[in-house]
């Protein structure tokens with residue numbers, strides 16, 4: 001945060017959803033200069049109270065309205081299960097709160113656009129928590145490989161526990177909406193271009209008939225074409241972990257160089273083919289950047305937050321298009337017509 005920003009008034013912060021991700025949000029808020037932790041909300045009163053007492057905040061509640069009505073809360077982190085994001089985020093915007101919103105922004109593009117409209121009407125800021133974007137290694141790729149032509153991305157998990165809400169057809173939507181959105185966002189960011197066409201195969205490969213709805217997808221193998229004619233592959237499943245490439249794996253090629261992101265996006269190896277000096281490679285493990293101060297800066301300076309709402313809308317749209325291609329068995333155009341500017345170009 002800049003010095004002038006810290007001189008300004010303290011921003012009150014509150015959390016809705018006090019589970020695993022919520023605990024991380026509370027830690028970031030506690031570490032952010034100029035932010036005061038005020039309230040913790042969860043439908044489970046016990047875990048809201050646990051976090052309140054750990055951070056010595058003002059109150060714990062099971063009623064999100066209490067947070068929206070608190071005039072001393074300026075920023076709300078939302079870290080609840082996916083199906084509740086849209087209504088909570090819209091209500092927070094209508095109450096004039098800035099938002100640090102977990103992914104997916106919402107489960108449908110229509111709901112993402114509903115949040116965006118509420119946000120614009122209220123004049124508040126919204127930042128998405130796409131974790132890969134905050135990784136030092138992932139950011140190094142964005143700086144060095146500015147025009148990738150071809151890329152490969154993979155999120156391969158060990159066998160999932162289907163009883164968790166993430167795999168519930170309504171509450172979570174399955175792994176495309178959980179981890180697939182991270183990949184969709186990072187690919188669009190690095191390709192720096194809007195996805196225009198998707199061809200995908202998959203469906204129920206690892207859990208046939210076990211997912212509570214025939215629409216649910218456990219595995220997706222997709223190809224994506226971007227407006228700048230670059231192409232990406234996208235592979236997501238819970239078919240078994242790999243100790244060689246880690247759960248997350250990305251590789252980008254720009255015609256001369258490649259960048260491999262691995263070890264849970266902590267490490268990057270760049271390789272260059274130099275006509276004179278031959279192949280050269282460099283491995284980096286730069287630290288991640290702090291998340292909440294980026295939203296605080298955007299609020300104080302009236303600027304676009306580091307991970308803007310357009311990124312959330314686009315990643316949900318891309319995931320919906322991958323699902324549509326799997327269900328139809330046909331390539332699908334990505335319908336960018338309703339999306340607010342600026343999009344990647």
Ligand SMILES: NC(=O)c1ccc[n+]([C@@H]2O[C@H](COP(=O)([O-])OP(=O)(O)OC[C@H]3O[C@@H](n4cnc5c(N)ncnc54)[C@H](O)[C@@H]3O)[C@@H](O)[C@H]2O)c1
Pocket residue numbers: 016017018019020021022041042043044047064078079080081082084102103104129130131178
């Ligand atoms: N960015 C990341 O890398 C990352 C990592 C993990 C989880 N997440 C995201 O964080 C969110 C939460 O995931 P999690 O792993 O913490 O799940 P979790 O189950 O551990 O926690 C979710 C909490 O939200 C509460 N909750 C659900 N609906 C609510 C509502 N309407 N009002 C108040 N509380 C409500 C639940 O009681 C639970 O305590 C999801 O959107 C998930 O995708 C993001």
